Amino acid sequence: MVRNILANGYAGGIYPVNPKGDKILGLKVYPSIDALPEGIELAIIILPAESCPQALSECTRKGITHFVLSAGGFAEVDEPRAQIQQDLLRIIRETGASLSASAVTSLSDFNKPDRSCAKSRTYHLLLTRKKSA
16 A cells, blocks of 8 residues: 555655554654654554554544544454444544545445445554645
């Protein structure tokens, strides 16, 4: 994903997050959401379903309120995962966050509790920020 964003000439900042830190394609990798700089407008969350509510909560505490979610394994899997989906919905409603789902099936409105996500299992969190003028 990072390679594609860079290849398409995105002019804003790209802030990958991974607890191991280091670098990816020459970009600094932040060890946590809390370590990110202020002013990030969009988070692209590519994590297993069970990690999404925590990541979404941490992002909203950091002031990020726009999200693209690419995850699977919610209500379509079983009842405990349906609860994970409900947790996400609660966070979205409580914070007024906006959400777009990437790589999803049957997801036209994530605010409807009967919607589900596809089975993407990539383990990254990528955050972007518009370049300062």
